[in-house]
Amino acid sequence: MAELTAHGAHPPSAAHATATGISNAKMGMWAFLGSECLLFGALISTYILYRHKAVSGPTPHQLYDIPFTSVSSFVLLMSSLTMVLAVSAIQRGDERRLRVWLATTALLGSVFIAGQIYEFTSFIRRGMTIKTNVTSGAFYVMTGFHGVHVTIGIVMLLSLVNLSVRGKLPQSKAEVVEIAGLYWHFVDIVWIIIFTVVYLIH
Amino acid sequence: MSTPVETEAELEVDEALETRQHHPSDLQYIGIAAVLAVLTATEVGVYYLKANHATIVVLLILMVLKFTMVVAFFMHLRFDSPILRRLFVTGLVLAVVIYSSLLFILGIYHV
Amino acid sequence: MTAVEAVRPTSAPATPPRFLKRPKATDGVVGWLTTIDHKKIGILYGVTSFIFFLVGGFEALLIRLQLAQPNGNILTAQVYNQVFTMHGTTMVFLVIMPMSAAFFNYLIPLQIGAGDVAFPRLNAFSYWLYLLGGAFLYSSFLLGGAPNGGWFGYAPNTSITYSPGHNIDFWIFGLLILGIGSTASAANLIVTIINMRAPGMRLLRMPIFTWMALVANFLLLFAMPVITVALFLIMFDRQWGTHFFDPLAGGDPVLWQQLFWLFGHPEVYILVLPAMGIVSEVIPVFSRKPLFGYPVMVFSGVAIGFMGWGVWVHHMFAVGLGPVATSAFSVSTMLIAVPTGVKIFNWLGTMWGGSIRFKTSMHFAMGFVVMFTIGGLSGVTHALVPADRQQTDSYYVVAHFHYVLFGGSILGIFSGIYYWYPKVFGKMLDEKLGKWHFWVTLIGFNVAFGPMHILGLQGMPRRIYTYSASMGWNFWNFVSTIGAFTIAAGTLIFIYNVRKTDRHGAPAPDDPWDARTIEWITPNPTPEYNFIETPQISHQDEFWHLKYAEDDDGRLVKIGESPDFIQRRARPDEHIHMPSPSYWPLVAAFGLPVIGYGQVYRLWGISIVGLIILLSGIYAWGLEPSTEPPDPEYPEEAGGDHAQHELAEPETQLELTPAAETTDG
Numbered sequence: 001m002a003e004l005t006a007h008g009a010h011p012p013s014a015a016h017a018t019a020t021g022i023s024n025a026k027m028g029m030w031a032f033l034g035s036e037c038l039l040f041g042a043l044i045s046t047y048i049l050y051r052h053k054a055v056s057g058p059t060p061h062q063l064y065d066i067p068f069t070s071v072s073s074f075v076l077l078m079s080s081l082t083m084v085l086a087v088s089a090i091q092r093g094d095e096r097r098l099r100v101w102l103a104t105t106a107l108l109g110s111v112f113i114a115g116q117i118y119e120f121t122s123f124i125r126r127g128m129t130i131k132t133n134v135t136s137g138a139f140y141v142m143t144g145f146h147g148v149h150v151t152i153g154i155v156m157l158l159s160l161v162n163l164s165v166r167g168k169l170p171q172s173k174a175e176v177v178e179i180a181g182l183y184w185h186f187v188d189i190v191w192i193i194i195f196t197v198v199y200l201i202h
Numbered sequence: 203m204s205t206p207v208e209t210e211a212e213l214e215v216d217e218a219l220e221t222r223q224h225h226p227s228d229l230q231y232i233g234i235a236a237v238l239a240v241l242t243a244t245e246v247g248v249y250y251l252k253a254n255h256a257t258i259v260v261l262l263i264l265m266v267l268k269f270t271m272v273v274a275f276f277m278h279l280r281f282d283s284p285i286l287r288r289l290f291v292t293g294l295v296l297a298v299v300i301y302s303s304l305l306f307i308l309g310i311y312h313v
Numbered sequence: 314m315t316a317v318e319a320v321r322p323t324s325a326p327a328t329p330p331r332f333l334k335r336p337k338a339t340d341g342v343v344g345w346l347t348t349i350d351h352k353k354i355g356i357l358y359g360v361t362s363f364i365f366f367l368v369g370g371f372e373a374l375l376i377r378l379q380l381a382q383p384n385g386n387i388l389t390a391q392v393y394n395q396v397f398t399m400h401g402t403t404m405v406f407l408v409i410m411p412m413s414a415a416f417f418n419y420l421i422p423l424q425i426g427a428g429d430v431a432f433p434r435l436n437a438f439s440y441w442l443y444l445l446g447g448a449f450l451y452s453s454f455l456l457g458g459a460p461n462g463g464w465f466g467y468a469p470n471t472s473i474t475y476s477p478g479h480n481i482d483f484w485i486f487g488l489l490i491l492g493i494g495s496t497a498s499a500a501n502l503i504v505t506i507i508n509m510r511a512p513g514m515r516l517l518r519m520p521i522f523t524w525m526a527l528v529a530n531f532l533l534l535f536a537m538p539v540i541t542v543a544l545f546l547i548m549f550d551r552q553w554g555t556h557f558f559d560p561l562a563g564g565d566p567v568l569w570q571q572l573f574w575l576f577g578h579p580e581v582y583i584l585v586l587p588a589m590g591i592v593s594e595v596i597p598v599f600s601r602k603p604l605f606g607y608p609v610m611v612f613s614g615v616a617i618g619f620m621g622w623g624v625w626v627h628h629m630f631a632v633g634l635g636p637v638a639t640s641a642f643s644v645s646t647m648l649i650a651v652p653t654g655v656k657i658f659n660w661l662g663t664m665w666g667g668s669i670r671f672k673t674s675m676h677f678a679m680g681f682v683v684m685f686t687i688g689g690l691s692g693v694t695h696a697l698v699p700a701d702r703q704q705t706d707s708y709y710v711v712a713h714f715h716y717v718l719f720g721g722s723i724l725g726i727f728s729g730i731y732y733w734y735p736k737v738f739g740k741m742l743d744e745k746l747g748k749w750h751f752w753v754t755l756i757g758f759n760v761a762f763g764p765m766h767i768l769g770l771q772g773m774p775r776r777i778y779t780y781s782a783s784m785g786w787n788f789w790n791f792v793s794t795i796g797a798f799t800i801a802a803g804t805l806i807f808i809y810n811v812r813k814t815d816r817h818g819a820p821a822p823d824d825p826w827d828a829r830t831i832e833w834i835t836p837n838p839t840p841e842y843n844f845i846e847t848p849q850i851s852h853q854d855e856f857w858h859l860k861y862a863e864d865d866d867g868r869l870v871k872i873g874e875s876p877d878f879i880q881r882r883a884r885p886d887e888h889i890h891m892p893s894p895s896y897w898p899l900v901a902a903f904g905l906p907v908i909g910y911g912q913v914y915r916l917w918g919i920s921i922v923g924l925i926i927l928l929s930g931i932y933a934w935g936l937e938p939s940t941e942p943p944d945p946e947y948p949e950e951a952g953g954d955h956a957q958h959e960l961a962e963p964e965t966q967l968e969l970t971p972a973a974e975t976t977d978g
Contacts, residue, residue, distance in 0.1 A: 018508040022283050024431040027508055030286045031500040031534060034293025039538035041297035042572060045304055046546065046557070053563035070246045077242060077268075081235035084276050088228055131554035134563045141549060159932075178278075185277045189269050196265035200249045201258055285507065296535055300622055304571055307626065307638045 029179045033186045040190050043145055047138040047198060054133035061202050063123050072115035073195045076150075079108035080188045083181045091178075093171035099164050102177070105184065106157040109150055116147050139198070146194060149187050156180050226275060234275050241268050335941050336894045339841065347894035349433035352839055354440050355419030356737065359730075361444055362411040368451075369403035370804060372396050374797055377761075381794035383782035393778035394461035395454075395480070401464030402484070405584065406491050407447045409722050413587035414443075414495075416729055417502055417526050419737060423832035423839065424520040426511025426848045431504040434898050434934060435497050441902035442494030449906040450487035453480060460484035463776065465577065466547065468558035468569035473551040479913050485548045486909035492537045492544075493905065499533035502526065511831075513850035517611065520830040520854075521604055524611050525590030528618040532579040532586075540576035543569060552915065567632055574625040582621040584718060585685075586614060588725025589656060592678045595728050596660055598828050599675035600667025601869075603854060605659045613652035613659075620649045630701045639698055646696035650689065657686055672826070673747030677728035680755050684720025688713055691766065706776075709769025715762045727754075727807075734814075735821030739838035743818075746810040750803050757799025764789035764796075824875035829857035834878050842889045845880045845960050883959035888947035892940040901930025 018024060086101030120140070123129075130140040160180055163169045169176065226234070245264045248257050274280040279287050338344040348354060375396050379385040388396060418436065422429055430436050453459045458480045462471040471481045506527045510519070519527075547569065549555040556562035558569050597604045604610060626634065626642035660682050669675070691713040695701045704710055727750075734742050773786050780786055821837045831848050832839075833856055852858040860873045882889075904927025911920030 019510045019514075020283060020285055020508055022285060022508065024504050024508055027286065027289070027504045028431065028500050030289045031503050034290050035496060035500070035534045035538050037290075037293040037297040038535050039542060041301045042539055042542035045301040046542070046568070048305060049308055049565070049568065050557075050563065053565075055561070055563045066246065066249060070242065074239060074242055077238050078235060080272055080276050081231060084231050085228060088225070088231070091225070130549070131556070134556050134559075137549065137555035137557060141545065141555070145545075159935075182277055185272055189272050192265060192268045192272065196245060196261050200245060200261050202253060292531075293535055296622060300575060304575065307634060308565070308567070308571065 023175060025179055026175065026182075029182050033182065036186060036190075040142075040145070040193075043138075043142040044193065044197060047135075047142050050134040050138045052135075054135040056133055058126065058128045059133060059135045060123070060128065060139045060198075063126055063128055064199055065119070065122075066199060068115070068119065069195065069199055072112050072119075073191060075108050075115070076112045076188055076191050079105045079112070080185050082108060083184050087174065087178050087181050090169070090171060090174040095164055095169065095171075098169070098177065099161050102157050102161045102164070106154050106161070109154045109157070109184075113147060113150055113154070116143065142198070143194065146187070146190055149190070153180075153184050153187050156183065225281070231275070234271060238268055238271060335937065336896060339891075339894065344894070346899055347437075347896050349429075349437045349892060349894055349898070350841065351418045351422050351429050351433065351436060352737070352841075352843075354436050355415045355417075357440050358411045358418060358443065359415035359737075361447070362408050362415060365403055365407040365411075365447060367804070369400055369408055370801060372400035372403065374801060376400060377794040377797040379778065380780075380790050382791065383780050383784070383787055385779045388778065390778045391458075391461070394776075395459040397776060398460045398463050398484075399450075399454075402450065402460060402488075404718070405464060405580070406488065407443075407450070409584045409718065409726070410495065411443050412726050413526075413529065413584070413722075414439075414498060416522070416587060416591065416726075416733075417498075417530070420733070420832055421502060421505060421523055421526055422509070423736075423835065423843060424523045424830055425506065425509060425514055426831055426844060426850065427505065427509040428843050429892060430501050431509060432501045433892055434895050434939070435501050437895070438898035438902050439494040439498040439501070441899050442490055442497075442905060445902055445906045446487055446490035446494065449490060449909055450483060453483035453487075456483070460487075465573055466569075467573075468547060468550070468566045469560075471547055471551075472558060476551075481547075482551065482913040485544045485551075486912055489541065489544055490905045490909055492541055494902075495533055496537045499530040499537070502530045503534060506530075511848050511850050514855075515850075517608060518850055518853040518855070520832075521593040521607065521610055522587075522590035522830075525586045525593070525614050528614045529583050529586040529590075532583045532618055532621065536576045536579040536583070539572055543572035543576070546572070548912075552912075567629075567634075570629055570632065571625075574628045575622075577628065578625040579618075579621045581714075581717075582617055585721050585725075586617065588681065588722040588729075589614070591725045591729035591732070592660065592681045593656075594830065595674050595678040595732050596663050596682075597854075598732075598826050599670045599672055599678070600664045601670075601827075602663055602667040603829075603857075605662035605665075607853060609655060610659055613655045616652040617649065620645065620652065624649055627695065627701070630698050631705045643696055643698045647693065650693050650696070653689055657682060657689075672731070673742070673744055673751055674728050674731035674826075676748060676751040677724050677731065680751065681721055681724045681728060684716055684724060684755075684758070688716030688718075688720055691716060704769060706774055707769035708765040708773045708775060711775055712762050712765035712769060715758075715765070719758055719762070724754075727751075732826065735825050735837045736832060736835075737838060738814075739821050740814050740818035741821045741825060742814050743810050746806055746813070750806040750810060753806060754800055754803035757796050757801075757803055759796070761793050761796025761800060764793050768793075823879045824856075827860075827875070829854040831856050833875075834880055836879055836881055840882075841891060845882060845958055881961040883961045887958060889958055890940075890943045893938075895934065895937065897930050897934035897937065901927055901934060904928070904930060 020027070082101045082105040086098050086105060089095075089097035089101055120143075123136075128136045130137050157180065160169060160177060241264050245261055248260050248264070251257050273290075279290065336343055336347040338347070339350070345353065345357070348357075375388060376393070379388045379393060379396075418430070421427075450460070457478055460466075460483055461480045462476060462484065466481065466484060469475060471484075506519070506523060510516075516524075546555075546557040550557050550559065550564075556564040558564050558566045560566065593604055593610060623645045624642055626638055627646045630639055630643075664679075691709070695704055695710070695713065731742055731747055734740065768786055768789050771785060771789075773780065773784070773790075780790075823837060824833045825837070826833075831850070834848060835843060848855065856878065859878050860871060860875060861869045862872045864870050904923045904925070907923030907926060908920045909923070911917060911923055
């Protein structure tokens with residue numbers, strides 16, 4: 001009788017056929033990002049709800065430095081560009097360019113975070129802390145969550161640079177970078193929403 | 203011995219593999235980034251105009267445009283399998299609907 | 314012959330230190346601590362959640378002892394608050410959800426013809442977070458007092474002003490830990506179901522349990538983040554001085570309720586959909602009829618999943634949100650009864666005209682249908698706002714949700730336990746004891762919770778620790794307590810059944826129930842590797858169609874014997890290459906309760922230690938390959954997952970072959 005192809009219990013990975021042709025890891029990341037929409041939605045809604053409810057000041061709107069925040073928003077936006085250039089590089093097998101673009105993305109992300117830290121410390125110096133009023137509380141919690149997500153992203157990017165330096169991120173593993181990229185872009189689009197809804201609309 | 207019947211998902215795979223050949227080039231990515239930069243500059247410009255309902259609507263439209271471009275092109279969703287799009291959009295639409303309802307119920311339906 | 318595989322270059326050190334070597338054991342303590350096998354993880358979830366069921370049940374008995382008579386003095390008010398809070402928190406988060414996870418984990422890969430879930434190590438991580446999160450929650454009893462703000466934690470009662478101890482902090486961080494595990498598990502199972510189905514298994518050919526699991530896991534994926542935010546907000550109020558729920562500072566306690574119930578309502582469908590899926594598997598098998606209206610059952614499940622997001626304000630009808638919100642949600646709540654009602658009729662339609670076998674599993678399934686209907690009906694009465702103004706915060710609500718959660722989910726879960734016991738453990742639970750278990754439980758349950766409808770309408774509020782003798786509530790409270798102890802007796806019968814089966818039970822035959830779905834194609838108990846040959850699917854209820862066809866009059870005709878299809882190895886001693894176990898999910902999970910303790914006590918040093926443990930665990934996990942290369946000791950493993958392993962010859966075919974040969978000549 002014909003030898004039947006057998007599968008031991010099949011560790012699923014990008015290399016194995018899936019019912020949809022999409023890798024498990026990529027689908028898993030998109031599912032996670034769908035879930036994150038609910039997370040950031042709640043945080044942003046809390047801010048919108050409490051925007052005009054402060055009983056004492058100062059409130060964020062009195063302290064925003066829009067030119068400064070515009071620049072840091074632009075920086076984060078450009079980091080999405082360098083991220084896709086990194087993905088594009090590794091898909092072509094260019095491991096050196098991959099590292100350059102990944103490091104640049106991490107750098108731009110760090111500049112953004114530095115900008116956030118500067119912004120927050122200046123707010124605190126001018127008398128607006130997390131407990132000053134409901135608006136400031138909502139502001140710091142929302143942007144704080146975002147900042148933590150960016151920081152985790154930076155750590156991931158640097159880990160990928162490290163892996164690449166050690167020769168463990170070849171062209172065949174381009175999808176790992178792509179999936180990290182998805183996370184990074186998501187963090188960027190959350191900021192696109194926050195910048196408009198929180199900073200620009202009043 | 204029954205032959206494997208193609209799942210409709212498998213048919214979608216073929217479709218996905220076809221569209222996946224469309225990778226924007228590096229130059230196109232830079233172009234998209236340039237558009238995003240212009241949109242951001244426009245947003246900041248609108249911010250400095252006198253705030254009214256119209257400016258709010260414009261800002262929101264610009265925001266949605268930027269959001270969509272990053273998701274569609276940088277996150278490659280435009281060229282990927284529809285399944286991924288459905289996964290993400292479900293979460294997104296759900297979030298928008300329930301949180302809008304929440305804000306409406308709690309009395310905030312104009313900013 | 315076995316293929317020669319190119320050896321992958323490893324950049325790991327030539328001889329890693331002993332404690333960093335990848336574990337290989339699949340049994341013993343190390344085997345269970347490092348397992349990534351969905352079946353073992355399912356068993357871990359099942360056993361752990363059953364133990365918590367006993368704990369939560371014990372808490373229930375304490376409640377009922379305290380309320381059996383007026384002016385009860387068995388528990389002080391302070392202790393009572395902890396007991397009823399932990400009873401609810403335990404039953405929801407540490408019993409029903411993980412018990413459903415037990416079924417998801419064990420069954421889903423088998424029902425779709427896969428070898429495991431999409432992310433086996435993440436799966437283990439989710440389980441350890443459950444166990445450690447539950448332990449973290451319960452450690453509060455020894456550390457100053459358990460959570461005492463109700464399972465729903467309403468603000469401002471849970472604020473630092475009104476709850477100054479650490480009780481609520483344990484609740485917050487415990488639920489956050491559990492929530493991470495649930496969200497990860499949800500993503501894992503969703504990817505598994507969408508992406509790892511056997512060839513031919515279109516979505517509308519999947520077993521109905523897997524469908525309900527898919528919907529429930531989508532609900533989990535999207536609902537958990539909402540309560541996560543709510544918990545962070547109350548945490549910030551308590552520990553960082555924010556004012557999210559402080560009306561004096563412009564905050565709104567109602568925001569807590571909104572966020573909690575935005576999570577909480579989808580949560581109740583998370584709690585009941587898996588049991589509905591179980592019952593939808595059991596009833597067709599024991600009626601020897603296909604599920605009536607399978608596509609409608611699928612779509613009504615999906616509809617419940619969507620509509621479940623549109624009814625949450627019905628938990629807040631007495632809050633004063635105004636007529637617009639209140640009436641809109643009243644209508645949506647009435648509407649959601651429709652897909653639910655459809656399911657009831659379809660279960661009845663399945664049984665109608667069927668050839669019913671009254672096994673214990675079927676008893677529990679039928680019990681589910683009746684009890685859940687009762688609970689659903691009281692739920693519909695809640696949808697009417699004027700009626701709900703009377704019912705809300707009274708024992709009528711307690712009756713309602715116990716009918717749907719105990720009469721529904723728990724009975725459904727027991728149905729599943731009796732049904733799949735042979736598959737998991739290779740033995741059949743005793744039927745006679747099972748029926749005693751069922752009847753004692755059913756009677757006890759109705760005696761415990763039926764009267765609560767009356768008590769509620771007589772005005773008895775929820776969450777009170779005692780009542781005065783002149784309220785007129787004495788009799789039914791006493792009766793209810795008798796019912797609770799009767800349930801306990803039923804549970805003891807079940808425990809005895811399990812023990813007896815474990816010691817003296819005969820091995821289960823293949824396909825003991827003449828089932829319909831492909832998890833029964835594997836031997837009992839399921840071997841480690843699940844399927845030797847990936848099943849090819851051409852029907853819904855594929856296994857049934859391998860065994861039976863219908864003649865022109867629509868009567869069943871047997872076309873195959875179960876043993877023909879059970880997949881056994883030709884060479885039972887052969888090693889089959891399996892995905893490798895791993896320490897790291899357990900290590901990483903361990904970091905989270907450490908962070909939790911650090912946060913409860915505001916000791917940042919401890920939190921940092923926990924963070925380091927978490928990050929190191931994740932980092933090591935990321936660096937190790939998901940599976941080690943095949944073991945050189947066993948040449949038959951060479952080729953890894955694509956090694957060729959032969960199926961044993963089906964027994965009946967051996968008899969046919971000689972006859973065929975002679976006719977050919």
